[in-house]
Amino acid sequence: MKTYVVKQKDITRKWYLIDANDKNLGRLASQAALMLKGKHKPIYTPSLDTGDHIIIINAEKVAFTGKKLEQKTYYRHTNYPGGIKSVTAKKLIQQRPEKVIRMAIRGMLPKNTIGRRMIKKLKVYAGTQHPHAAQKPSILEIADKKRQVN
Numbered sequence: 001m002k003t004y005v006v007k008q009k010d011i012t013r014k015w016y017l018i019d020a021n022d023k024n025l026g027r028l029a030s031q032a033a034l035m036l037k038g039k040h041k042p043i044y045t046p047s048l049d050t051g052d053h054i055i056i057i058n059a060e061k062v063a064f065t066g067k068k069l070e071q072k073t074y075y076r077h078t079n080y081p082g083g084i085k086s087v088t089a090k091k092l093i094q095q096r097p098e099k100v101i102r103m104a105i106r107g108m109l110p111k112n113t114i115g116r117r118m119i120k121k122l123k124v125y126a127g128t129q130h131p132h133a134a135q136k137p138s139i140l141e142i143a144d145k146k147r148q149v150n
Helices: 025-037 089-095 097-106 113-119
Strands: 015-019 053-057 073-077 084-088 122-124
Touching: 015 025, 025 053, 025 097, 025 113, 073 089, 084 089, 089 097, 097 113, 097 122
Parallel strands: 015 053, 053 122
Antiparallel strands: 073 084
């Protein structure tokens, strides 16, 4: 019996729409990263980009658990001496809400050329409007809470 290896021409990509309204950031990001990688498909191959396109709307309404909104800090560096900059999650969600979700998902993707190709299939919008209606995205529901195992 031979092992089936998927080829680039055999990969079909779908479009999914996720509404981030009152969804936890981590759960939303992990589900979106899973879809971008293509791990939900039976043809998943780690060395190929088999994932789908993801559209996330209502980025400004994403939820944080606990005190993360006030305490979580995002850092970046300007590449100049003493050039470290920091901003809290609350301030970043007010200024650029798309960036919070994009950074969370990017941290869950591979740190190589495949990961850089995957992040290009992610579209994040602050409001409810998006220009991808022609692709006919199907709505993807994200669970709010963890399932209770008895």
